[in-house]
Amino acid sequence: MKPRVLITGGSAGIGYELAKLLASDGYDLIINGASKRVHEAAESLRSYGGKVIAVQSDLSYPAGVDELVDVVKRSEGGLDVLVLNAGIAVGGAFLDLPLEQHLHLIDLNIMSTVRLCHALLPDVIVAKGKVLMVSSLSATTPTPFESVYGPSKAFMTSFGHGLREELRDTGITLTLLHPGATATEFHARAGMGTTAFGDNSWKNDPALVAQQGYNAMMAGVTSLTGGDEATQAAGRDHLVTSEEEKARRHAEQARPGSRPQS
Ligand SMILES: NC(=O)c1ccc[n+]([C@@H]2O[C@H](COP(=O)([O-])OP(=O)(O)OC[C@H]3O[C@@H](n4cnc5c(N)ncnc54)[C@H](OP(=O)(O)O)[C@@H]3O)[C@@H](O)[C@H]2O)c1
Structure with missing residues (x-):
């Protein structure tokens, strides 16, 4: 039987690039996404020759997590790799946005991470497998104008480091x-089109970021920054810059209207 991986948010972006790498490496896949396009992504990924199960479920609800967990547990095959990648940001001034949007982010980025780890890590332990958590460079900076996003990723990073230590002897x-x-x-999707982050032309290629994450996971690396040399430098800079200064810099790029006119 082939090894098997679950990738949340495997229907688009970084998750889809990770899915391609794992499919071409001979894994059977379970991919999840919130919308029906997860089925189209699964169809494309079947061209690599492995089995691909598509699960359309909204992980910001406990029922959506349960649905995905049920598929993993009931379908044939263990869980060799768990990729927790689905995540969102919510752009805009904290007080201008409805509370529900901030809580929705927490439900997906934090609550689903905890629920999925609790349900599925035992299966990964049985397989002596691998976990990849897609956090963010925003875990290491305040993120004004997407004020709940950075803290949600700081949670993921700290949670992951803690779990690794607890599970040290499991292999x-x-x-x-x-x-x-x-x-x-x-x-x-975060509503940040008018910010500097709304311009995709200067950002990292998702294929590069996925390849770096994939290589690190396969090598058992504990933590890395994903992106080009400028991004690596920003990651190093975050370690030595004050929170106040990082907040100021982030606001420059995330403030609505900060996108340079082309
Ligand atoms: N892009 C960046 O600049 C960046 C930087 C740092 C970290 N990250 C992190 O990288 C991860 C992937 O981001 P991305 O840039 O690849 O985003 P993306 O292109 O927007 O893709 C997001 C994926 O997550 C799925 N998803 C969204 N909401 C969901 C929900 N409620 N339930 C289940 N699945 C859901 C989407 O499915 P549907 O399309 O069907 O909704 C899609 O497959 C996220 O955790 C993000 O925080 C991204």
Whole structure:
């Protein structure tokens, strides 16, 4: 039987690029997405020759997580690799946005991560497998004008490092990928089109970020920054710059209207 991977948010962006790499490496896939396009993504991924199960479920609801977990547990095959990648940002001034949008982000980025780890890590442990968590460079900076996003990723990073230590003797590996800004639909979906992040032309290629994450996961690396040399430098800079200064810089790029006119 082929090894099997679950990729949340595997229908688009970084998750889809990771799905392609794992499919071409001989994995059977379970991919999840919130919309029906997960089925189209699955169809494309079948061209690599492995089995691909598509699960359309909204992970911001407990029932959506349960539906995905049920598919993993009931279908044939273990779980060798768990990629927790689905995530959103919500752009705009904190007080200008309805509370529900901020809570929705927390439900997806934080709550679904905890629920999925609790349900599925035992299966990864049985397989002595690998976990890849797609966090963000935003885990290491305040993120004004997407004020709940950075903290949600800081949660993921700290949670992942803690779990790795707890699970040290199980034989699994856990890798935290921290992409810098990446050219996907992510910022448009966050309503950040008028910000500097709304311009995809300067951002990292999702294929590069996925390849870096994939290589690190396969090598058992614990944590890395995803992106080009400028992004790596930004990752190093975050470690030595004050929170106040990082907040100021982030606001420059995330403030509505900050997108340079072309
Ligand atoms: N792009 C960046 O600049 C950047 C930078 C740092 C970190 N990241 C992180 O990288 C990860 C992937 O981001 P991306 O840029 O690839 O985003 P993306 O292109 O917007 O893709 C997001 C994926 O997540 C799925 N998804 C969204 N909401 C969901 C929900 N409620 N339930 C289940 N699936 C859901 C989407 O499915 P549908 O399309 O069907 O909705 C899609 O497959 C995220 O965790 C993000 O925080 C991104």
